[in-house]
Amino acid sequence: MFAVIKTGGKQYRVAANDLLKVEKVAGNAGDIVEFVEVLAVGEGDNVEIGAPFVAGAVVTAEVVEQGKARTVIAFKKRRRQNSRRARGNRQLHTAVRISEILTGGAKPSKAAAAKKEDVAEASAEAENKPARKAAPKKAAAAAESE
Structure with a gap:
């Protein structure tokens, strides 16, 4: 073929x-x-x-x-x-x-293979997700100490 x-x-x-x-x-x-x-x-x-x-x-x-x-x-x-x-x-x-x-x-x-743009977006999302989860915990810890 x-x-x-x-x-x-x-x-x-x-x-x-x-x-x-x-x-x-x-x-x-x-x-x-x-x-x-x-x-x-x-x-x-x-x-x-x-x-x-x-x-x-x-x-x-x-x-x-x-x-x-x-x-x-x-x-x-x-x-x-x-x-x-x-x-x-x-x-x-x-x-x-x-x-x-x-x-x-x-x-x-x-x-x-994934395109470079897709890989860059996936890595950016992976970096942003832990930061978003950490922020509410810090706010909750600050509220408990007051």
């Missing part, structure tokens, strides 16, 4: 256990990420094409590593003007291994 996914402004044809480098995706090595922008899913002659995406299709992948590509030099020169400029860029990329291609709203066998 194969799928065509869209990520980082590019399209990739993937199958299970494929290893590919995509534009940077949030996550550490070992995390599971989901690609929900699936353009086509199929096997052999049985191919389902989305408009624009296939409903209920998800591709899960495991982050293998985060890295940088080789340096690309952008060199500009104006002849006979003693003018030149060189700039380098190392594009960030993520190596992922495709785990599963799911259709029909099926759930992945491994849970996807």
Whole structure:
């Protein structure tokens, strides 16, 4: 079974256990990420094409590593003007291994990694809850001493 996914402004044809480098995706090595922008899913002659995406299709992948590509030099020169400029860029990329291609709203066998925003909100809530519980106890203790 194969799928065509869209990520980082590019399209990739993937199958299970494929290893590919995509534009940077949030996550550490070992995390599971989901690609929900699936353009086509199929096997052999049985191919389902989305408009624009296939409903209920998800591709899960495991982050293998985060890295940088080789340096690309952008060199500009104006002849006979003693003018030149060189700039380098190392594009960030993520190596992922495709785990599963799911259709029909099926759930992945491994849970996807929580987004950074969700983790930050959860930790903020965890920090605030004990502080709220401690305040009434202090107020009650102060009322008993009076």
